[in-house]
Amino acid sequence: MSDAITAETIYEAMGAVLTRWTMGSAAAPAASFWRTELGDDPAEAELRLLALAGQFLSTAVTTEPAAALRVLPDIPALALPTVPETLRPLVRRILATRKQVKVKSDLIHFLAARGWTTHPADWMPEADDDDAPDVYANWRDWAAIAGSNSASRRQTDDRLTAENWDDYWPAARKAALIELRRRDPSAARAVLETRLAGENADMRWRLLSLLSERLSDDDLSILETIAANDRAPRVKALATSLLARLGRGSAAGEDTAELAGFFAVKTKGLLRRSRVVQAEPLKTQAQSLRRKALFDGADLTSFADALGLAPQELIAAWDWNADRAADAALVDLIVATGTDAQVTQAADAVNERDAPGLIISLAERLAPAERARHAEAALNARDIRFELAQLIAGTAARLRDPLSAPAGKALLAALQGDDAKPSDQAEELHALGLIVSREGARGALERLAGAGLLQGDPRLDMLRLNAALDDKGAKP
Amino acid sequence: MAIDLKAVEQLATDQSSLKAAAGLAKPAKWSGVGASQDGALIWGECAGSGANPYRVMADLRDLGNKCTCPSRKFPCKHVLGLLWLNAEAVVPFVPADTPAWVSDWLGRRRGTSAAKPASSAPSTGEKDLRAARAGEPEVAEDPKDVARREAQAAKRSEDTERAILDALDALEQWIGDQLRMGLAGFIDDATARCRRIAARLVDGKAAVLAGRIDELPSRLLALAAGDRPRGAVVELGKLVLLARAFRATPRDAEIRRAVAASETREVVLADPQALRVDARWEVLAEQVQTRRDGLVSQTTWLLNLAATGPRFAMLLDFFPASAGRRGSVFTPGERFQAELVFYPSQQPLRALLMRRDASGETSALEWPAPDTALSDALTRPLLAEPWVIETPLLLPQGRIARDDAGQTWWRSDDGMATLPVASEVDGLLCGTELTRAAAIWSGNRLTVLAAQSPWGRIGSHE
Numbered sequence: 001m002s003d004a005i006t007a008e009t010i011y012e013a014m015g016a017v018l019t020r021w022t023m024g025s026a027a028a029p030a031a032s033f034w035r036t037e038l039g040d041d042p043a044e045a046e047l048r049l050l051a052l053a054g055q056f057l058s059t060a061v062t063t064e065p066a067a068a069l070r071v072l073p074d075i076p077a078l079a080l081p082t083v084p085e086t087l088r089p090l091v092r093r094i095l096a097t098r099k100q101v102k103v104k105s106d107l108i109h110f111l112a113a114r115g116w117t118t119h120p121a122d123w124m125p126e127a128d129d130d131d132a133p134d135v136y137a138n139w140r141d142w143a144a145i146a147g148s149n150s151a152s153r154r155q156t157d158d159r160l161t162a163e164n165w166d167d168y169w170p171a172a173r174k175a176a177l178i179e180l181r182r183r184d185p186s187a188a189r190a191v192l193e194t195r196l197a198g199e200n201a202d203m204r205w206r207l208l209s210l211l212s213e214r215l216s217d218d219d220l221s222i223l224e225t226i227a228a229n230d231r232a233p234r235v236k237a238l239a240t241s242l243l244a245r246l247g248r249g250s251a252a253g254e255d256t257a258e259l260a261g262f263f264a265v266k267t268k269g270l271l272r273r274s275r276v277v278q279a280e281p282l283k284t285q286a287q288s289l290r291r292k293a294l295f296d297g298a299d300l301t302s303f304a305d306a307l308g309l310a311p312q313e314l315i316a317a318w319d320w321n322a323d324r325a326a327d328a329a330l331v332d333l334i335v336a337t338g339t340d341a342q343v344t345q346a347a348d349a350v351n352e353r354d355a356p357g358l359i360i361s362l363a364e365r366l367a368p369a370e371r372a373r374h375a376e377a378a379l380n381a382r383d384i385r386f387e388l389a390q391l392i393a394g395t396a397a398r399l400r401d402p403l404s405a406p407a408g409k410a411l412l413a414a415l416q417g418d419d420a421k422p423s424d425q426a427e428e429l430h431a432l433g434l435i436v437s438r439e440g441a442r443g444a445l446e447r448l449a450g451a452g453l454l455q456g457d458p459r460l461d462m463l464r465l466n467a468a469l470d471d472k473g474a475k476p
Numbered sequence: 477m478a479i480d481l482k483a484v485e486q487l488a489t490d491q492s493s494l495k496a497a498a499g500l501a502k503p504a505k506w507s508g509v510g511a512s513q514d515g516a517l518i519w520g521e522c523a524g525s526g527a528n529p530y531r532v533m534a535d536l537r538d539l540g541n542k543c544t545c546p547s548r549k550f551p552c553k554h555v556l557g558l559l560w561l562n563a564e565a566v567v568p569f570v571p572a573d574t575p576a577w578v579s580d581w582l583g584r585r586r587g588t589s590a591a592k593p594a595s596s597a598p599s600t601g602e603k604d605l606r607a608a609r610a611g612e613p614e615v616a617e618d619p620k621d622v623a624r625r626e627a628q629a630a631k632r633s634e635d636t637e638r639a640i641l642d643a644l645d646a647l648e649q650w651i652g653d654q655l656r657m658g659l660a661g662f663i664d665d666a667t668a669r670c671r672r673i674a675a676r677l678v679d680g681k682a683a684v685l686a687g688r689i690d691e692l693p694s695r696l697l698a699l700a701a702g703d704r705p706r707g708a709v710v711e712l713g714k715l716v717l718l719a720r721a722f723r724a725t726p727r728d729a730e731i732r733r734a735v736a737a738s739e740t741r742e743v744v745l746a747d748p749q750a751l752r753v754d755a756r757w758e759v760l761a762e763q764v765q766t767r768r769d770g771l772v773s774q775t776t777w778l779l780n781l782a783a784t785g786p787r788f789a790m791l792l793d794f795f796p797a798s799a800g801r802r803g804s805v806f807t808p809g810e811r812f813q814a815e816l817v818f819y820p821s822q823q824p825l826r827a828l829l830m831r832r833d834a835s836g837e838t839s840a841l842e843w844p845a846p847d848t849a850l851s852d853a854l855t856r857p858l859l860a861e862p863w864v865i866e867t868p869l870l871l872p873q874g875r876i877a878r879d880d881a882g883q884t885w886w887r888s889d890d891g892m893a894t895l896p897v898a899s900e901v902d903g904l905l906c907g908t909e910l911t912r913a914a915a916i917w918s919g920n921r922l923t924v925l926a927a928q929s930p931w932g933r934i935g936s937h938e
Contacts, residue, residue, distance in 0.1 A: 022705050024658030046655050047648060047716050054713015055862055057706050059855045062920060063896050065885055069877035075907035075931075085932070089576055097583060120904040121934050142907060422585040454516050454535075456574025458583035 005033050010056055017053055027053075072146050075124075076138040080117045083469070090465045092122050094430075097458065103430070105131055106395050107462075110434055112136075113368075113396035115472030127171070130206065134175040141169030162194035170203075177210055185214045193222050201232035208238050215245060224248075244299035244337030253302075259294035260306035262287075263326075265317070277307060277314060279323040288325065295329040299337035311338065315345050320353045331358045335365055344370060351377055356384050360391045372397035375435060379405040386411070390431040396473070398437035403444045408432075412451050426459045433462025441466035477515040477536045484559045485605050487539055493553050494608040500557030503567045507832045511562075511569035512578075518562050518569055519578050522554045525741055527791035527828050528776060528805040532558045533578045535585075542581045544805060546795040576807060636681050637726050640736055643680020644719040647673060651712050663704045666693035671768075685718070685735045688865070690768040695865070695919050698898065707919060718863040730821045734863060744819055744828055751818040752830070755782040756841060757789065759806040760914050761925040761935060772797045776806055777868065777925055778816075778827075779914055781841045788868040788914075789816050789827040808926065808935045811841075822860040825868070843912045843928050846870040850893050854917055868925075871913040876906035886913070886922055898923045904934055 016030040028038050028045040034052065038045035083091055094107055104123070111117060112133035118124075120139065125132035127144035158164055160176040168176060181188035189211065196204055208226065211219055220243070227239035262280055267273050282288045304314040315334070320327055334346045343365045350358045356378045363371050375393035378384050385407050393399070402408055411428055414420065429448075436444055441463050448463075449455060488494040500522060507529065509520035516537050521529040524545055532554045534541040541555040561567055574582075650673045654662045662669060670689050677686035692711050699707045721731050729739060744750055760777040767773060776791040814832040818824035846853065850872065857867045874888040876897065884897040884906070898921040905927065913927040926935030 018659075018705050018709065021655050021709065022659045024656055024661070027655075043652055046652060050651065050655065050709065050713045051716040051720070052713070054710045055717070055858065058710040058714075058920065059858055061706070063703070065877075065879045065883070065894060065896075067880050069879055069885055069887060069894070071875055071877045071887075072907050074909070075904060093576070093579075120907070120931060124903055146902070146907070422582060449514065454512055454514060454574070454582065456512055456517060456579040456582060458579045 007060055009033055011060065014053065014057065014061070017049070073142065075120050075142050078117045078135055078138060080112065080115055080135050082119050083111060083116045087465060087468055088119055088122060090461055090468075091118060093458065094461050094465065095123055097461075106390075106434055108136075109133055109395040110466075111469075113473045114469055115474075116469065134178060137171040137175035140171035144169055144171070160191060162191050165191070165195050174206070174210070177207065178213070181210055181213050185216065186218060189219055189222055196226075201235060204230070204232065204235045205238055208235060208242075211242060212245075215242060217246060220246060220248060241299070241336045244301060245339050247301050247339070255294055256298055256302045256306045259291065259298055259303060262291045262294075263307060265307055265309065275309075275313070275317045276319050277309070277317045278319045279326040292325070292329060295333055298333060300333050300342065301337070303333065311342055312345055315342060315349055318349070320350065320355060327355065327358060328361070331361045335361060340365070347374055354382055356382060356388055356392065360388070363392050363394065368394060368396040372399065372435075375399065376402075379407055383407070386428050386431040386435065390435050393435045395434060397435045398440070398471070399435050400437055400440050401443065402432060402436055402440065403447055412447070415448070415453060416451050422457075423459075429459045430462045433460075433464075433466050436463070436466060438466060438469065438471045479536055479539070479559060479563050481560065481563045481605055483539060484556055484563055485603055487551055487559070488556055488603055489549055489551075491603050491608065493549055493551075493556055494603050494605065496553035497556030497560055498605075498608040500553055501560035501564065501566055503561075505557070506561065506567060509558075509561065509567050509569055510572040510575075512574050513571045515571070517574060517578055517582075518558060519575065520558050520561070521832065522557060523829075524554070526793035527741075527826075528774070528793055529829060529832065530554050531577055531805055533581055534558055534562075535582070536562070540585060546799040548799075577804070636736070639679075639681045641723065641726070643677050643682045644722060644735075646676050646680070647682075647685075647715065648719055650676075651715060654712065659705050659708050663696060663708055666696055666708075682735050683737060684733065685715075687767060687769055687771075688734075689715070699919065699921075703920075710919070714863040714865070721863070730819075730861075733819065733826075734861075738826075739819065741828055744817055745830075747820060750820055751786070751824050752815060753780070753785050753789075753818065753827075754813070754815040755780050755785055756811060756813050757781065757816070758843075759808050759810045760788075761808050762804050762806060766797050770797050771795070772799075774805075777914070777916075779843065779870075779926075781811070781844065783844065786818065786824045787844070787847055787870060788825060789818070790825050790868070791829060792826055809933055823857055843914075844870070845912075846872050850888065866916050866918045869915050869917050869922075871910070871915055873909065873911050874913065875909055876901050878906070886910075886915070886924070895922045897921065904929070904931060908934075910934075 010031075010033075013031050013033070017027040020027040020030055026042060026046060028034075028042065028049050031038070031049055031053075034049065037052070038048045091107070091111075095104055108118065108123065108125075112135055117135060124143065125136045125140050127140050127147055129136075129140060132140060160168065160173065160180050165173065177188055177191065180191070192207060192211070196207060199207065211223070223239045223243045223246075227236055227243060230236045230239065262282075264278050264280055266276050266278060268276050282291065300311050300314070304311040307314060309317065318327075318330060331346065331350070334342055338346065343362055347359055347362045347366055347370065350362065351374055359374050359378065363374070366374070371392060371394045375389045375397055376399050378392060379386075379389045379399075379402055383406050386402065389402070389407065403412070407428075411425060411432070414425055432444060433441065445455075445460065445463055445467055448460065453460060484497070485494065488497065505523055506520045507523075509518075511518045517533065517535055519531070519533040522532050522543075524530045530543050530545040532541075532543045534555060539559070541551050541559075543552050543554045545552050545554055547553070562569060654669070670692050674686040674690045677683070677689065696704055696707050696711065718731070718734060721728075722735050725731060733739070739747075757778040758781055760779050763773075763775040763777070765773050765775075771794045774793045774795070778789040778791065780787050780789065812832050815830040816827040817830050819826045819828075847870070848856065850869075853869050854867070857864055871886065872888055872890075874886055874893075877885050877887050877894075879885065884899075884901045885894050886897055887894045889909075895917075898918070901924065905924065908929045908931055910927040910929055914925045916923045916925060926933060928934075
């Protein structure tokens with residue numbers, strides 16, 4: 001090869017060479033500077049040129065980006081620390097082996113309740129993952145930035161106000177609003193009063209639901225305005241339900257009176273006469289559908305009023321377990337329109353009877369400590385499984401010794417049974433791992449090892465993670 | 477928990493399994509032998525015929541067991557060998573935390589019924605431990621037989637070489653035809669055309685080259701449509717270079733490996749010239765690919781954490797796709813001290829795992845800095861072996877970026893290099909500084925295997 005051939009010369013010729021080959025014509029004439037190297041035989045010259053051109057194109061020519069490149073910002077550090085490196089394999093395995101969304105979500109909430117977050121290589125929330133714990137707000141917004149082409153917003157650490165509302169990415173804004181509501185309920189309400197109308201219906205509904213925290217009579221005015229004027233029925237319904245929790249249900253109208261007609265207030269007992277609210281027997285399917293429809297449109301205060309009772313009297317006098325459909329309808333009514341105190345009262349009342357299913361409905365409005373208390377009570381007094389207890393307890397419970405409850409004895413017996421298989425009881429053991437305290441998890445692992453389970457058994461992953469993870473969360 | 481040899485005998489499907497197991501019941505064949513704290517589970521890694529050792533595990537409570545080898549016998553000789561080691565206490569089974577791969581297997585086990593000792597199953601013949609232990613009698617060979625066998629082997633080798641040279645003539649003819657008919661048509665019809673010439677190459681004993689050409693269309697289709705003519709010229713040009721190199725030195729082991737077949741494990745191990753490297757290695761990634769010829773290739777990429785020596789090692793195994801999914805041998809991110817033997821090469825890369833020390837202490841070694849400037853690392857391997865398709869690289873500090881069309885790029889922090897990334901990258905990899913990255917440069921595109929970042933190591937965990 002003569003010295004005079006420069007890379008530029010070759011590069012300039014490559015366009016013509018590629019075009020000729022693409023079309024099926026000989027390319028050697030387009031690379032005359034290599035005449036000596038290619039030789040006289042036309043077929044041989046094409047192969048030699050192919051070898052040379054291939055080598056040139058694979059080394060000297062690299063693709064360049066056509067336009068400016070966009071670099072995503074760093075994934076921000078979160079307010080809670082990352083799970084210790086040694087426990088990441090366990091977290092990964094729980095995330096990977098259980099496909100159900102609830103299992104993932106439970107684990108993420110469990111970690112947050114214990115004061116930890118996942119490593120971003122193991123799990124990150126999607127931008128629209130509204131179920132993710134608030135601590136992940138910055139990662140949700142990062143995912144939103146990654147998914148959009150827009151320039152990044154000005155991130156602000158200032159306190160949220162109506163003026164800097166647009167500077168926040170949605171998830172961080174929601175987290176800031178929750179925080180503001182906890183510290184200063186009126187300030188949060190004032191921000192919403194200004195900003196709510198500018199959001200779409202879905203976002204209005206999400207933001208309005210934040211008012212249920214520290215709900216008070218000060219919120220009446222904004223709720224009444226929304227209940228009367230909002231364009232979206234769903235948002236209106238939420239405002240109405242929040243009003244009802246404040247005892248401002250719609251005045252007892254015909255419908256509520258009709259609903260009350262499905263029940264009778266009687267007295268019972270000879271010495272200490274007390275009232276009892278009993279469902280009248282339903283004779284037809286149509287009646288049952290009508291009663292359900294009336295419940296859907298009612299609120300607790302008006303319903304109690306129509307029966308001549310105060311709401312707490314209604315809950316106390318309700319004849320639980322006589323009509324399961326009526327029980328469920330009343331519980332839904334309390335969840336949607338009852339005050340926190342009424343929800344707690346109902347949970348206690350239900351817990352005294354054998355109705356853990358109703359507790360699960362009420363659980364979403366109970367404080368973590370209440371949920372744990374009811375789960376423990378249900379476990380000890382009733383024959384419920386850990387999976388059910390976990391639905392009541394949520395992910396922030398720290399039960400001391402659930403394995404001693406009937407469910408624990410049943411679990412141990414099943415694991416030791418002659419026909420026990422290596423995959424049996426996986427859900428039950430996982431649920432146990434979620435509800436037990438760290439100390440309790442250690443004790444449970446010992447007892448399960450005594451019952452013949454191997455320490456490496458993947459069914460014990462959740463218990464092992466719980467036992468190994470330092471509990472740094474706020475105790476309920 | 478203890479088992480006796482009688483159980484091993486009962487579990488074996490036949491006498492030959494038992495005999496093979498006896499051969500494996502030797503400490504030198506095993507590494508990483510351990511038992512769970514409760515003594516119920518045992519495991520170990522056994523050197524097999526592939527580049528990777530097999531992972532062997534057993535549950536002593538019911539003799540349930542699993543091995544990553546492709547054997548169709550159940551249990552295989554490796555499981556029997558592990559049980560034998562345990563029954564006779566040939567090596568100590570040190571109580572340890574159950575490794576994740578053993579736990580994963582436990583979780584997938586269907587039930588105890590699948591792992592019954594073979595005693596209830598119809599026996600395929602008499603099995604006898606003592607006979608299994610007895611060694612083969614040494615047979616003195618007649619020197620005439622040896623000479624005859626060597627002559628036959630030389631004849632076979634000559635025939636093979638002739639067949640390969642004929643096949644390479646056909647290949648060059650075929651390449652010339654593709655140019656004459658136009659690369660536009662070749663790109664559209666690459667799969668069928670490559671299949672035909674690959675079949676011809678298989679007949680001509682150029683099996684490795686055939687496999688490479690079979691995979692050519694998928695590499696081509698992975699490129700953007702506008703880049704395919706360039707890609708086709710590069711691929712076909714490399715084939716011409718390789719064919720010419722073989723003609724020049726048909727006995728060169730390295731070139732033969734790229735065209736016909738690799739040396740067997742025994743040949744590499746017996747070669748006194750073969751490079752042996754005892755170092756601390758990190759598993760970067762494992763790539764499993766089902767090929768068009770029905771084989772599954774399992775490639776494990778290792779990074780040498782020492783200051784010198786070959787920076788990367790590649791452990792390559794093949795097994796038939798019909799053998800079903802195989803468990804991974806290593807966990808990405810895992811580190812261990814091990815001796816590797818490299819296949820002789822100007823740029824040692826493919827290797828065999830000779831000996832692996834029980835991992836335990838997690839080394840705090842940092843990834844080494846890139847050994848050469850990036851531009852050199854991209855091109856230098858092609859000076860020695862211009863036909864190679866994949867080059868492993870260690871990248872300096874950089875970051876993932878995107879263009880408006882959604883194409884992903886890796887860009888060095890000094891702004892001197894911007895390289896296209898082969899596949900979509902999301903999550904942490906594009907949301908943090910990559911202080912180091914290990915990648916494969918192939919077809920002018922980059923595949924990131926693993927990276928170091930302020931968040932620690934990032935890599936695939938599957």
